[in-house]
Amino acid sequence: MTLHRIQQRWRIHLSSTLAYRVQRRSATSSEVRETLDSISTRTSAYLSSYCRGVPTAAIKGVAITSLLLVSGLQAWSTKAGTRAQIATTAFKVIAIVAVFVAGLVYLGLGKIASSFSFEGSTHNATGYALALFSALWVSPPSSASLLHPRAFLSPPTFLTRILSHRRMTVSIKQTMSRETVNLVLCRK
């Protein structure tokens, strides 16, 4: 699927979602068009930067190979799967410590690239609402609760609690999303 088609699909989906809001909140068409343009442009820019000219077949090939490799390992031996997990987790912790140490060295050399003064930050509430809306999709709370470490110890005991927790987090997420859309359309 080309980026153009993805962008078109986004526009159609968002148009149908926002049309209802327009009727309810009487937002002007220019506001809606501006919001749609902003979201679709950001989506296509993100996708194009993510792919960076790598053929789609290669990306899919790597994904399928990795999935088959991990599935084969788990099917062959559960113990091998858990040991692989320990190895990759240890590697990740070492890597993230290396990132921090390299940052400290960079700081010691006096080469700070970013300013931490918050200069140029927006005072517009809509910007913060959009940031919050984006943050909701970075790590869905439902996934976080599903992968709670205690679920490893006793899945049957914690399953009911996890399911009720998921229901609550999904409800909160949906409410916040709706309020964010309302804020965006009523910013003037």
Place this chain on the structure above:
Amino acid sequence: MINISLATIVVLFLLANVAYFIVLPFEVATATSTIALDYGRQIAGPVGALFFALIVGISCLGALNSSLYTSSRLVVAAGEQGFLPRVSPILFLLRTAS
């Protein structure tokens, strides 16, 4: 033990994000979708970029492994509790019996 490890990981992730913003300009750090690669390139050139690409690859494999492990185990548990059809625990029992 779990609480200590979770707190350690949260602190490490926060410190790593601060490190990203120390090394990379704010505009680059917020615009890029491959922040680890850009970080490695800024620190040690193409070798650093390759090193961090490998780190991200291994990290993705680990995430995939843990997702497969936890989700399949929870499906089995949900079948045992009656939240899902009882086919999944039967498959699990067949596997352990063989």
